[in-house]
Amino acid sequence: MAAEGFAIHPMDQFIIRPLFGEGEVHWYTPTNMTLWLFFSVLAITALMVLGTRRRAIVPTRSQSMAELVYGFVYSMVEDVTGKDGVKYFPYVLTLFLFILFANVLGLVPLSFTSTSHVAVTATLALLVFFGVTILGFVNQGIGFLGMFWVTSAPLAIRPILAVIEIVSYFVRPVSHSIRLGGNLMAGHAVLKVFAGFAGALGVASVVPIFAITAIYALEVLVAVVQAYVFTILTCVYLRDAVHSHH
Template identity: 70%
Template structure:
């Protein structure tokens, strides 16, 4: 929504677009356990994200024509891109985990891109969503590391090549950095998306308030929107490649 000009001041509220509101109860905000199953704008756009993924990957590759359609080409290119990323970063023995990584990438990518539709809702701008994704990666990678390597998984925290006097200090630093991973993993994605959408809302407010004199805000919105499309793709890529790096640590803790 555009900002309004009230008593000499711009009445712009860029953070209002991130409010989680119920769809069928007058826009009330969920509060407590009683509203756990409330259908909200966030629920709607998560569902639309899933439907968009199904539309591309299932319907797009259903025909498997020798001369692929545009949708089939996009689906195949996306599949090949992520498959090669997993193989190059994590190794061939990690290909078995490709479906999990592919699902993460597609969900984040489509959630980011759908959030750029006017009047939509940005799912991945909420730390509650990105934290769940990051914790899923952290827990699954940690469990996998112990299952495959046993106590040997802890060797990744002990720098054998460092001087003996420094090893305990470096081990503590490595341990802290490991547990900070889900925090940085989630905040990086959520903060970048939130900042971009907030800036778009501010310039949209200026454009709505200035009326015919809104040439500069409109040009700024166009430029920022193009940048946000790039950010949406890059952040999905960064989240996914970091997942591959963490998975590599679980599969090869001694490297």
């Protein structure tokens, strides 16, 4: 067991590097993240466009998967936000598919997991946050602020509740983004730690390899569940903007 061999760098997988050559990462520089974002676009196109190119009444396998995703997200939006929220379905589906494919592609060995970066998930969460807030004021005008004034509570404690409601409203994007990014980052870091053990332990590396297998299975679940959680929370927030609380 060489000292060199035990150098585990679980976080190195998250480093963002320019795709071509070395140097500084400017805002426009194509990076390894850009590459994997591009792959997720390709995968989504393959599923939703190539998979449905036959427009078959009796769907092929790929077409029924596309229809399954469509129906799943559509009914989620309809169930959570109601009929009025259905017009935001394309935005929700964009978010869901992006997160799902970024998560799942991140599980390909040697790949890069875009959604493990808080900057990425915070961008998504802030888009939802500002989108919902603006929609709320557009749809309900000043009445949107009524959601902070809990009329079902006694008048005396309403101001206190209002403060709590407002704080929780502004904490939404934080929890929304950290939940997704943290889960993905932690899972991939753990995988890398066990992989480092496997490289250093010789014959005993059977144990970490088994552990990697188990954690990988868990991570597949996490990848899908976190995409689902992010999407359904988006729908829940959207409901506030679409319907008034009374």
